[in-house]
Amino acid sequence: MSTTSKMEQASLLDKQFINNQWVASKGTRLLDVMNPYREERIAQVTAGDAADVDAAVKAAQQAQPKWQALGGAARANYLDGFADALESRREALITLSATNNGKPLVEAGIDLDDAIACYRYYAKQAKALDARQGERVSVGIEGVEARTYHDPVGVVGLVAPWNFPLVTSAWKLAPALAAGCTAVFKPSEVTPLPEQVLAEIALEIGLPAGVLNLLNGDGEGIGAPLTHHAGVDKISFTGSNRVGEAVMQAASARTASVSLELGGKSPILVMDDADPAQAADWVMAGIYFNAGQICSATSRLLVHEDVAEALYAALAERMDALTLGDPLAEGTDLGPLTSARQRDAVQRYLDIAEQEGLTVVRDGRHRTLPTQGYFLAPTLYRDVPVESRLWKEEIFGPVLCGRSVASEAEAIRLANDSDFGLAATVISSNPERAKRIGRQLKAGSIWYNSEQLVLPETAWGGFKRSGIGRELGPWGLSAYLEVKHVVGPA
Numbered sequence: 001m002s003t004t005s006k007m008e009q010a011s012l013l014d015k016q017f018i019n020n021q022w023v024a025s026k027g028t029r030l031l032d033v034m035n036p037y038r039e040e041r042i043a044q045v046t047a048g049d050a051a052d053v054d055a056a057v058k059a060a061q062q063a064q065p066k067w068q069a070l071g072g073a074a075r076a077n078y079l080d081g082f083a084d085a086l087e088s089r090r091e092a093l094i095t096l097s098a099t100n101n102g103k104p105l106v107e108a109g110i111d112l113d114d115a116i117a118c119y120r121y122y123a124k125q126a127k128a129l130d131a132r133q134g135e136r137v138s139v140g141i142e143g144v145e146a147r148t149y150h151d152p153v154g155v156v157g158l159v160a161p162w163n164f165p166l167v168t169s170a171w172k173l174a175p176a177l178a179a180g181c182t183a184v185f186k187p188s189e190v191t192p193l194p195e196q197v198l199a200e201i202a203l204e205i206g207l208p209a210g211v212l213n214l215l216n217g218d219g220e221g222i223g224a225p226l227t228h229h230a231g232v233d234k235i236s237f238t239g240s241n242r243v244g245e246a247v248m249q250a251a252s253a254r255t256a257s258v259s260l261e262l263g264g265k266s267p268i269l270v271m272d273d274a275d276p277a278q279a280a281d282w283v284m285a286g287i288y289f290n291a292g293q294i295c296s297a298t299s300r301l302l303v304h305e306d307v308a309e310a311l312y313a314a315l316a317e318r319m320d321a322l323t324l325g326d327p328l329a330e331g332t333d334l335g336p337l338t339s340a341r342q343r344d345a346v347q348r349y350l351d352i353a354e355q356e357g358l359t360v361v362r363d364g365r366h367r368t369l370p371t372q373g374y375f376l377a378p379t380l381y382r383d384v385p386v387e388s389r390l391w392k393e394e395i396f397g398p399v400l401c402g403r404s405v406a407s408e409a410e411a412i413r414l415a416n417d418s419d420f421g422l423a424a425t426v427i428s429s430n431p432e433r434a435k436r437i438g439r440q441l442k443a444g445s446i447w448y449n450s451e452q453l454v455l456p457e458t459a460w461g462g463f464k465r466s467g468i469g470r471e472l473g474p475w476g477l478s479a480y481l482e483v484k485h486v487v488g489p490a
Contacts, residue, residue, distance in 0.1 A: 013045040013192060013216050016052045017199035019059035020209035026051035027221050031189050036102035036336045037326055037373040045192050048217020050225035053184065056213035057231040060155040060182035063210025068152050068180035072126035079123035079174055081205035083116045086166070086197075093194055097165055098327040100193040102335040102374070103290050105328060114454065115170035118472070121456035125477050126178035137485065145490040150481045152180035153257060154233035157226040159247070161238045162188035162338055163293045165195055168261075171460070171471045172236045173198070173212070179480035181234075182211050186226060189218045190339055219243065230254060234480065237261070238295075241465055248468075259469035259479050261295065261461060263394040264422035267415035268298035269437065271408065271428040272306040279307075279427045280314035283400070285451040286425055288322065288378055291337050292346075292398035295466075296423035296445065296452060299395060301402035302411045308404045312361055312382055315400075319362045319378050325370055336373035337397060343374040346397030350379065353390055359383050361402075386414065394420070408437065416442045421463030423452070444470070 014030070015022040026049035033043035067075070086093065090112060097108040129150060137146040158172040169185060176183050187195035199214045201207075215222045223243075227235050227250040234257040237247045244262045251258045268286050270279045286298035303311050327335040337343040350363070364377040376397060384391045384401040391401050405411045415424060423445040428434040434448035444462040447453060454460065454472075461470035469479050 011043045013043055013196065016046070016048070016056065016216060017202075017212075017214040018052070018056045019063075019213065020203060020207070022199070023055075025049060025216065027217060029221065031218060033100065033190070033192060034339065035099055036338050036340075037328075039340075039372055039374065042099065043193060045189055045216045046221070047189070048215055048221030050221075052215050052217070053222060053225040053229055056184045056215055057155060057229050059210035059213055060184055061231055063208055064152070064154060064180075064182040067182055067208060067211050070180075072129040072178065072180075075178055075180065076123040076126040078205055078207055079119045079126060079177060081207075082174070082198075082201055083119035083123070085201040085204060086112065086116050086119070089197060093166065093197060095328065097191075097194045098335070100191045101162070101165060102327050102338050104332045104335050105330075107290060108327075111164055111167045114456075115166045118167075118170040118456045119174045122174035122178040122477065125175070125474065129178065129477070143490050144487065146485055146487045149484040149486065150179075151484055153480050153482055154181060155231055156181045156183050156234045156236060156480060157229070157232040158183055158185045159223055159226070159235070159237040159239065160185070160187050160195070162190035163290060163295075165191045165193075166197075168238050169195055169198065171476065172238075175471070175476040176236075176480045177211065179477055181480050182213075184213045184215060184226060184232065186215050186217060186222045189216065192216055224250070227251060228253070232256065234258070236471075236479070244467070259471065260467040261471060262465060262467045263420055264295045264297065264462065264466055265300060265392065265394050265418050265420040266296055266298045266423040266425075266443065267300040267302055267418070267441075268425040269411045269415055269427065270301070270303040270307060270311060271411070271426070271433070271437070272304035273429040273433075274304075274307055274427045275429065276307050276310035276314050279311055280318055282425065282427055282449075282451055283311070283315060284318050287400045288334060288398050289452075291334055291376075293338060293342065293396055295394075297396075298423070298425050298452075299400055300391065300415075300418075301400055302405050302414055303402060304411070305404040305406055308382075308402075312380075312402070315380060316362055319380060320366070322378055324367075324375055324377075334378060334398065336370075336375045338374070340374050342396065343376060346376055346395055346399065349390055349393075349395045349397070349399060350376070353381060353388075356385075356388055356390070358388065358390065358401075386417065392418070412437060412440050416440075419465045422466035423447070423462070425450070425452070
């Protein structure tokens with residue numbers, strides 16, 4: 001039986017995966033899980049309960065010492081097992097993700113490949129960790145020996161968002177398990193269906209009981225009790241700034257470690273020497289992927305006045321060519337927003353834009369939307385004032401705000417004039433110039449003359465209000481490790 005058919009039958013997700021068993025949730029509330037294209041309920045999921053969290057944390061605590069003692073090489077085998085199992089379910093999971101999230105099949109495939117690569121990368125990192133244990137540190141005192149060890153943080157609470165199911169869970173779960181931590185993982189209640197496969201895989205590959213505990217639920221039922229639980233040594237959260245700040249406050253009460261990947265308002269800089277046609281392709285990829293529901297969406301366009309008119313014309317042409325429709329249909333470029341709630345949140349910004357009198361290049365008046373689904377038209381405003389809420393605030397939808405600049409210095413100044421600093425893109429015919437400009441931008445990930453390439457080997461995270469800490473790369477592993485030095489006579 002395929003993963004898809006299993007999920008279709010399991011339309012009532014009222015159980016929690018604790019200590020390698022599916023047990024009835026203590027929560028009494030049920031939440032609807034929607035197909036955002038058909039606007040139909042496809043499942044119900046428990047909201048969860050604090051008692052679920054307590055049971056899961058206890059299971060993780062009991063499992064952690066033995067999991068750590070296995071060593072990195074043994075843990076790597078399990079991580080490769082996750083990658084293999086995801087690969088074997090590839091087509092079914094792509095369809096399931098597109099159905100639950102609303103993204104086109106091509107994008108769902110990119111997501112899954114990203115997750116698989118992440119598990120494989122951290123399998124290698126787990127093996128390498130063994131060799132790092134007990135490394136000698138050079139010290140300036142004769143007759144003294146110092147050695148470095150890397151111990152797991154302990155029990156970690158992992159909270160994933162709804163926009164990239166299976167991806168953000170891999171970014172958290174893979175390094176945590178590689179480090180020797182045990183996990184209590186909360187998928188989003190909006191897109192929980194693809195994540196259920198992680199529990200299925202855990203049983204399939206023989207992951208020791210208690211190492212991975214998956215709790216379905218919302219912020220009230222699971223999120224808040226998890227972040228406040230005294231038995232959780234670290235919280236890794238991806239989501240909104242509002243919730244992230246609450247997570248940080250909860251962790252601070254017991255001085256627990258946190259990693260926060262929060263909002264963004266990322267710029268894309270198109271310089272005067274850029275080819276407008278090529279630049280337009282990269283601008284499109286940076287804002288309309290996943291219907292703009294990306295924390296790194298380059299939603300602020302800073303274009304040199306010499307190429308602005310040509311770029312806006314090229315963007316309008318490409319926006320008109322986008323096919324909006326069924327995520328499962330071949331040829332769909334842009335699916336619906338993932339929920340009615342998110343559609344309505346973005347619509348409020350469009351209403352503000354109308355009130356502010358922003359100059360429209362393309363919006364809902366330029367196309368007919370599908371008759372069903374949580375759709376909003378891809379939208380582009382130009383000459384947006386820097387005081388506008390649409391210029392300053394994260395919209396998290398298919399909305400691009402542009403303004404012209406007269407110089408490179410002005411572009412850099414405006415790019416950095418933001419509360420956020422997650423990502424940025426620079427486009428110039430001169431790669432060295434693009435790299436030089438990129439070095440002056442205050443953001444964690446800078447792309448030049450490229451789409452947004454997210455690689456397991458490079459860090460992910462931001463400056464300023466975009467978060468605390470880094471995921472991916474060796475920095476992602478370090479986030480789940482404590483450094484220990486043993487010092488004494490040589």
